[in-house]
Amino acid sequence: MILKQIDLQNFRLHKNTSLNFSNNLNLIVGGNGQGKTSILEAIYYLCTTKNLNSSSENEVVSFGETKFQISGKFEDLSNHEVNILYETEKNKKIFFLDDKQIFNASSIIGKFPVVSLIQNDHAITQGAPADRRRFVDAVISMASHTYLGVLLEYNRKLRQRSSLLSQLKETRNQNLYQQLDIWTESLITTGVEIIKHRTKFVNEFNFFLKEAYSHIVEILEEPLIVYQSNSQITNDNTEENLRQEFNTFREDELRRGVNLVGPHRDDFTFFINNLELKRYGSQGQHKTFQIALKFGQFFFIKEKLGRTPIFLMDDIFGELDTTRARQISNYLSKIGQAFITATDFIKTETLGIREDKKLIKVNNGTVSYAS
Numbered sequence: 001m002i003l004k005q006i007d008l009q010n011f012r013l014h015k016n017t018s019l020n021f022s023n024n025l026n027l028i029v030g031g032n033g034q035g036k037t038s039i040l041e042a043i044y045y046l047c048t049t050k051n052l053n054s055s056s057e058n059e060v061v062s063f064g065e066t067k068f069q070i071s072g073k074f075e076d077l078s079n080h081e082v083n084i085l086y087e088t089e090k091n092k093k094i095f096f097l098d099d100k101q102i103f104n105a106s107s108i109i110g111k112f113p114v115v116s117l118i119q120n121d122h123a124i125t126q127g128a129p130a131d132r133r134r135f136v137d138a139v140i141s142m143a144s145h146t147y148l149g150v151l152l153e154y155n156r157k158l159r160q161r162s163s164l165l166s167q168l169k170e171t172r173n174q175n176l177y178q179q180l181d182i183w184t185e186s187l188i189t190t191g192v193e194i195i196k197h198r199t200k201f202v203n204e205f206n207f208f209l210k211e212a213y214s215h216i217v218e219i220l221e222e223p224l225i226v227y228q229s230n231s232q233i234t235n236d237n238t239e240e241n242l243r244q245e246f247n248t249f250r251e252d253e254l255r256r257g258v259n260l261v262g263p264h265r266d267d268f269t270f271f272i273n274n275l276e277l278k279r280y281g282s283q284g285q286h287k288t289f290q291i292a293l294k295f296g297q298f299f300f301i302k303e304k305l306g307r308t309p310i311f312l313m314d315d316i317f318g319e320l321d322t323t324r325a326r327q328i329s330n331y332l333s334k335i336g337q338a339f340i341t342a343t344d345f346i347k348t349e350t351l352g353i354r355e356d357k358k359l360i361k362v363n364n365g366t367v368s369y370a371s
Helices: 036-048 119-126 129-143 145-171 175-216 235-256 283-305 322-334 345-350
Strands: 002-011 014-020 025-029 067-075 079-087 092-097 100-102 114-117 223-228 267-272 310-314 338-342 357-363 366-370
Touching (some): 002 036, 014 366, 025 036, 036 114, 036 310, 036 338, 036 357, 114 283, 119 129, 119 283, 129 145, 129 267, 129 283, 145 175, 145 235, 175 223, 175 235, 175 322
Parallel strands (some): 310 338
Antiparallel strands (some): 002 014, 002 067, 067 079, 357 366
8 A cells, every 4th residue: 555645734834735755765854843743643644534642633733723634645456535624613523535524433444554653652561551452452453343343342331331330339229230230241242352352463463573573683582472361261261251250340340330350451461581571671672672563563464454554653763773773774675655754864874774765854844855
């Protein structure tokens, strides 16, 4: 899949920007706060309907304006045009695919596969379990609409059960207990599906992680992801294990009025050479692991969908030593279309970034091309 063109109107510093891209590497260079990351942000919007940095849409609109618009043209097995319009007065984002309005954003997930490597990705290895679940769920959802549907259904049931627990905490209304049991059984059924999907994913993804890691570091280090699910004793007994866990925590849930059991509380533990990364890893190992996760994600999605994702990398070379940065730049030769931001063009030249790049310079929201 290739993004050929993008047009931005009133998108952060970009009042009226139009860009044509290379099918290979697009190097976006500019000082801090000049608008280079906004280009990656706009690409991510087109591919997912979501913001790359979890900002609200109001923050994205250019100062003094009331709306923004992003348009893009993709080439794949067939050509597609995507348009996104957001108006502050209505606080509403409208998504068009080939001039047809899309009302269900989940239907876009995986249609334009994208992998992003940004500063906030440190949370995947260093943050809370929710950050790791979010990463894993996003990767599986992009590769499997079945999983995305199960995950959305699970979250819906979780909200309903949470509401019942909150009511029971306040009222202890006997009529609600039967409803709670019904939602619990329904949540177990959907939860088991999530656990099975995640277990299968981790078993497959470890191969892609190790392959990526070996290209980034020259020394022998063995990365590993382990799925930590309280209900995952054996695959055959997952449903009964989960049911027993609900029974064990039933009174605690009623007393606190919150969901304490289920895959929404599971975690993923990262290891290097059998040592837990979060406890024993250096900053360099954390960064390397985060990069390897994203390269692994790229090749995992490429294999599952049979299509090449777009790769976005936001100013990662500034945090790496020259040796590791060179390893990554060499690895980029295996990637299709990539968009990389950098503050220093001279430094990227010394890294040996491939010659078939397109250089885009950004200055205060104004773009120009350079040879």
